[in-house]
Amino acid sequence: MARLRQLIQHPWVLGLTGVLVVVLIWTVATSLKLVDPLFLPSPASVLAAGRSQAAQGLLWADLVASVGRVLGGFGLSAVVALPLGIAMGTSTVINRLLEPLMGLIRYMPAPAFIPLLIIYFGLGELPKILLIFIGTLFFNTLMIMDAVKFVPRELVETALTLGGRTSQVLLRVITPCIAPQVIDAYRINMAAAWNLVIVAELVAATERLGRRISLAQRFLRTDEIFLGLIVIGLIGLVIDLGFRLVMRRACAWAN
Amino acid sequence: MQLRVDQVDKSFGTGRTRKLVLDGISFSVNTGEFVALVGSSGSGKSTIMRLVAGLDRPSAGAISIDGSPVCGPGSDRGMVFQKYSLYPWLTAAQNVAFGMELQGLNRREIRERTSYFLEVVGLADAARRLPRELSGGMQQRVAIARALAAQPRVLLLDEPFGALDLQIRESMQEFMHDLWQHTGLTALLITHDLEEALLLAGQVHILAPNPGRIVRTVAVDLDRSDLRHLRVSREFLDLREELARSLRGLDPGLS
Ligand SMILES: Nc1ncnc2c1ncn2[C@@H]1O[C@H](COP(=O)(O)OP(=O)(O)O)[C@@H](O)[C@H]1O
Numbered sequence: 051m052a053r054l055r056q057l058i059q060h061p062w063v064l065g066l067t068g069v070l071v072v073v074l075i076w077t078v079a080t081s082l083k084l085v086d087p088l089f090l091p092s093p094a095s096v097l098a099a100g101r102s103q104a105a106q107g108l109l110w111a112d113l114v115a116s117v118g119r120v121l122g123g124f125g126l127s128a129v130v131a132l133p134l135g136i137a138m139g140t141s142t143v144i145n146r147l148l149e150p151l152m153g154l155i156r157y158m159p160a161p162a163f164i165p166l167l168i169i170y171f172g173l174g175e176l177p178k179i180l181l182i183f184i185g186t187l188f189f190n191t192l193m194i195m196d197a198v199k200f201v202p203r204e205l206v207e208t209a210l211t212l213g214g215r216t217s218q219v220l221l222r223v224i225t226p227c228i229a230p231q232v233i234d235a236y237r238i239n240m241a242a243a244w245n246l247v248i249v250a251e252l253v254a255a256t257e258r259l260g261r262r263i264s265l266a267q268r269f270l271r272t273d274e275i276f277l278g279l280i281v282i283g284l285i286g287l288v289i290d291l292g293f294r295l296v297m298r299r300a301c302a303w304a305n
Numbered sequence: 306m307q308l309r310v311d312q313v314d315k316s317f318g319t320g321r322t323r324k325l326v327l328d329g330i331s332f333s334v335n336t337g338e339f340v341a342l343v344g345s346s347g348s349g350k351s352t353i354m355r356l357v358a359g360l361d362r363p364s365a366g367a368i369s370i371d372g373s374p375v376c377g378p379g380s381d382r383g384m385v386f387q388k389y390s391l392y393p394w395l396t397a398a399q400n401v402a403f404g405m406e407l408q409g410l411n412r413r414e415i416r417e418r419t420s421y422f423l424e425v426v427g428l429a430d431a432a433r434r435l436p437r438e439l440s441g442g443m444q445q446r447v448a449i450a451r452a453l454a455a456q457p458r459v460l461l462l463d464e465p466f467g468a469l470d471l472q473i474r475e476s477m478q479e480f481m482h483d484l485w486q487h488t489g490l491t492a493l494l495i496t497h498d499l500e501e502a503l504l505l506a507g508q509v510h511i512l513a514p515n516p517g518r519i520v521r522t523v524a525v526d527l528d529r530s531d532l533r534h535l536r537v538s539r540e541f542l543d544l545r546e547e548l549a550r551s552l553r554g555l556d557p558g559l560s
């Protein structure tokens with residue numbers, strides 16, 4: 051009994067159980083033919099689809115392309131959002147100048163920019179990277195700005211009374227102080243970046259994960275749709291865990 | 306060194322919401338002196354401290370050190386806040402070293418002075434610990450060491466023990482008194498605790514609220530060879546009672 055409780059308390063156990071239960075229900079439902087296989091392919095056939103795509107080298111190429119777009123667009127957004135968010139959090143002038151604008155743009159759904167981006171930049175890589183950039187920049191910036199506003203005033207003022215200059219306060223007080231929230235903001239908004247890359251690929255790509263799914267739809271290959279979804283979910287999960295790991299390593303003081 | 310506060314007024318807000326918080330505050334602190342300002346909460350004590358530290362500007366009057374006006378924060382006036390002022394991502398030693406690093410001292414000097422000041426506050430063993438691993442009293446001692454290590458000409462203490470338990474507060478008062486005797490520092494202490502002011506300071510200014518103004522100044526000449534004994538001595542208790550009565554008389558709401 052005690053060992054069971056200990057097992058359950060391990061952070062991964064219950065989560066894994068949840069996943070396994072769903073897979074089990076899925077397996078049972080498909081093997082009993084409760085649902086038309088056209089709608090709900092069996093785990094085995096999804097696995098087979100994965101194997102065949104992997105064998106043709108499609109899966110890997112799709113992955114690299116989609117991940118590359120996310121990293122490009124989101125990386126750009128992260129790099130721009132950090133100084134911008136810090137500037138908005140520390141300077142009232144910049145804040146008053148930009149906050150209403152950002153609040154407005156933030157509510158424009160990023161996918162609605164796709165037609166414009168296609169008109170401006172065609173169907174290449176650039177419009178997809180820009181879509182991810184636009185779709186995450188404002189959230190990243192505003193979350194970083196909030197983190198800056200919550201830096202305790204005493205921490206900044208202590209640095210000033212110790213002889214610190216403004217640049218030192220920015221680099222040695224504000225930046226380390228907001229690091230945990232910044233990493234967390236990136237982790238959360240990364241999910242949006244993933245959504246956007248798939249949306250962009252569904253609409254406008256000539257290849258890659260999203261495209262694979264829309265192709266599959268055209269040929270009623272639900273197994274490939276499932277495969278696409280699962281792969282996307284897994285990559286997202288890996289990225290999320292990566293961020294958590296960085297957080298645990300770099301910001302041990304904040305836990 | 307002489308810190309002079311001369312006919313300082315401070316008001317917050319504009320127009321009809323304008324509120325006078327300090328009215329004609331004057332006092333001075335000379336090298337080696339320990340001066341205290343005592344007042345009830347809301348009487349403008351922290352406001353005075355922020356003006357002296359240069360974190361705020363007076364509405365009228367002048368503050369100067371050795372004749373040169375204070376026009377911003379600087380390392381000649383070290384500040385210890387009531388709480389939350391250690392950098393939580395830095396160890397105790399790194400916190401102590403922080404001001405010296407901002408000032409660009411060379412590494413060897415920083416290392417030596419850091420261990421010296423940790424020793425002075427009795428925390429050599431805690432050098433590698435993070436603030437959250439230290440008790441409230443230890444944290445305040447690190448904050449004091451950090452302020453001292455930056456070599457201020459006057460140490461500004463804004464209710465430094467106000468957040469501590471009674472027992473720890475008493476031992477910190479004893480610690481502060483020893484520190485003053487051994488290092489010959491110059492200090493301006495702000496507190497709502499009359500006992501604390503009388504134990505530590507050679508000169509005590511009593512502040513009346515609404516607007517904050519100095520209504521009485523007492524030179525305290527007591528035998529401080531044993532603070533624990535002093536706390537309960539007739540002479541001390543009489544003085545304390547007399548001043549407490551005049552403090553109560555200032556705030557009709559309380560009596
Ligand atoms: N930045 C500010 N803006 C407006 N009012 C303030 C500000 N700082 C302090 N006050 C007011 O000044 C008065 C004195 O505050 P403070 O100096 O913090 O008192 P104390 O430290 O003695 O408790 C309070 O009534 C407070 O509301």
Ligand SMILES: [Mg+2]
Binds near residue numbers: 352
């Ligand atoms: Mg105060």
